[in-house]
Amino acid sequence: MQTPLHAQHVALGGKMVPFAGWEMPLHYGSQVEEHHAVRRHWGIFDVSHMTVVDVEGDGAQDYLRRLLANDVARLDTHGRALYSCMLNADGGVLDDLIVYLREPGRYRVVVNAATRDKDLTWMEAQTDGFAVEVTERIDLAMIAVQGPEAQEKLLPLLPDALHDPIKTLKPFHAAEGGDLFIGRTGYTGEDGFELLLPGTDADELWRDLVEAGARPCGLGARDTLRLEAGMNLYGTDMDESVTPLESGLGWTVAWDPEDRDFIGRPVLEAQRKDPDRRRFTGLVLRERGVLRNGTEVQLADGRRGNVTSGSFSPTLGLSVALARLPAGKETEAVALLRGKPHPVEMMRPPFVRQGKSCIDT
Numbered sequence: 001m002q003t004p005l006h007a008q009h010v011a012l013g014g015k016m017v018p019f020a021g022w023e024m025p026l027h028y029g030s031q032v033e034e035h036h037a038v039r040r041h042w043g044i045f046d047v048s049h050m051t052v053v054d055v056e057g058d059g060a061q062d063y064l065r066r067l068l069a070n071d072v073a074r075l076d077t078h079g080r081a082l083y084s085c086m087l088n089a090d091g092g093v094l095d096d097l098i099v100y101l102r103e104p105g106r107y108r109v110v111v112n113a114a115t116r117d118k119d120l121t122w123m124e125a126q127t128d129g130f131a132v133e134v135t136e137r138i139d140l141a142m143i144a145v146q147g148p149e150a151q152e153k154l155l156p157l158l159p160d161a162l163h164d165p166i167k168t169l170k171p172f173h174a175a176e177g178g179d180l181f182i183g184r185t186g187y188t189g190e191d192g193f194e195l196l197l198p199g200t201d202a203d204e205l206w207r208d209l210v211e212a213g214a215r216p217c218g219l220g221a222r223d224t225l226r227l228e229a230g231m232n233l234y235g236t237d238m239d240e241s242v243t244p245l246e247s248g249l250g251w252t253v254a255w256d257p258e259d260r261d262f263i264g265r266p267v268l269e270a271q272r273k274d275p276d277r278r279r280f281t282g283l284v285l286r287e288r289g290v291l292r293n294g295t296e297v298q299l300a301d302g303r304r305g306n307v308t309s310g311s312f313s314p315t316l317g318l319s320v321a322l323a324r325l326p327a328g329k330e331t332e333a334v335a336l337l338r339g340k341p342h343p344v345e346m347m348r349p350p351f352v353r354q355g356k357s358c359i360d361t
Contacts, residue, residue: 003048004141004199008206012216020114022049024219031220035314038188038225039355042147043217044209049113052137052196053123055099056106059131064099064107067126069244069262071254075101079174081183084252085244086111086119087264091271092240093247095119096232098185100174108174108181110142110194112234126263141202145209146192146217146225148355154193157208158182166193187222189229189350227320228313230282230349236293237280237308237322245271246324248280248349276327282349283307283321284359289337291321296336297344299326307335313351316359320351 001022009016014025025046027034037043055064064072070084081100085093095115100108111119123134145154155163158180165175166182171191174183179198186192197205210216223233230248232238238247245253245268253268254260271277285291291310298304303326310321321344325333334341350358 001049003046004202005046005048005143005206008203009046009216012210014216014218017219019219020049020112020116022113024049025216027218027220028216031218031224032314034215034217034221035224037215038147038190038217038221039315039352040148041215042145042149042153042192042213043215043221044206045144045146045217045222046142046206047144047194048141048199048202050142051111051113051116051119052140052142053109053111053120054107054135054137055109055123055132056135057130057132058105060105060107063127063130063132065260066130066262067123068097068099069253069264069268071260071262072099072101072107074254075099077101077173078103079176081172081174081185083172085238085249086122087243087262087268088122088240089264089267090240091243091264091267093234093238093242093244093249094122094240096234096238096249098183100183102174102176108196114235139199140196141199143195143197143202143205143209144186144188144192145195145214146186146188146190148191150190150192153212153214154209157205157212187229187231188225189231189352190225190354224311224314227309227311227322228315228350228352230322230351232322233309242324243268243271246278246280248322278305278324279327280308280322280324281346282351283310283323283333283335283344283346284351285319285321285335285342285344287342289335289342290319291335291337291344295321297323297325297333298336298341299328299330299333303328315352315355316357322349
């Protein structure tokens with residue numbers, strides 16, 4: 001499949017690769033330069049492959065309170081958003097997503113591209129007993145505008161009526177005007193926005209952004225940026241075989257009120273009390289080498305875990321990773337690179353926040 005911006009990517013020299021059934025740009029010549037552009041200035045991403053789902057009806061809130069581990073009842077103002085996991089009955093992560101409250105009884109949910117089919121099937125299957133409609137918005141495109149200059153550069157390209165709302169828009173809130181839906185959200189660890197608009201209008205907006213100086217960025221930079229920011233990737237850092245509690249996402253589970261019976265809660269309640277529950281941590285490798293997905297990590301007592309996401313950090317100039325390890329309080333371990341042990345330090349992500357290092361020097 002191709003997004004509405006496919007021709008733009010080809011014209012700009014994007015290296016197109018298959019991703020979750022879509023043809024997407026990996027980079028436009030230099031993944032590292034694209035990464036730095038977002039950290040230092042601003043960049044744009046075509047994220048139209050993501051799946052947008054509108055959930056509407058008198059029973060929409062009750063439905064989502066059952067469906068998600070986080071509690072949409074916390075969304076007390078129009079446009080407010082929250083991040084949550086959608087779990088199966090065993091507490092495994094079916095997907096991670098963002099849900100926005102548009103108005104009472106109307107929500108917008110953005111889920112991952114790779115999980116589209118199973119997500120839609122699961123969401124539809126859970127509607128029994130609720131007055132709710134679940135509608136995929138295949139007519140919409142999605143462009144992410146990210147970086148410290150994102151707001152300044154984006155504003156002149158928006159309708160005048162949206163200028164004041166966007167200037168005061170808080171993180172994890174959205175504003176709407178005409179056919180534009182703009183969330184102050186992103187997947188880079190920088191300030192920025194995600195714009196949803198009709199696919200027929202996406203080409204013009206993308207051209208305007210490029211002409212205004214935005215650096216087009218591909219999947220490669222998106223991955224290193226999110227890793228530096230300590231953001232999980234579905235399918236590597238979590239999936240149906242692990243719970244949010246073993247994926248560093250315990251903060252996304254709303255335990256109160258105790259009588260909210262969300263899917264997977266009994267399993268999470270039991271695991272919450274388990275002293276042997278695996279932990280999820282960040283790793284820093286100061287020596288030469290790169291921590292890759294699947295790299296084995298060994299604790300001093302011989303117990304082992306694995307890197308779930310690892311790469312070279314362009315901002316820091318060294319390798320960082322996310323890893324799932326046995327329970328414990330150790331702060332040091334060794335990563336086995338080509339069979340040889342290399343010391344790594346454990347830390348709580350993020351590794352980079354708003355362009356600045358979070359690593360102790």
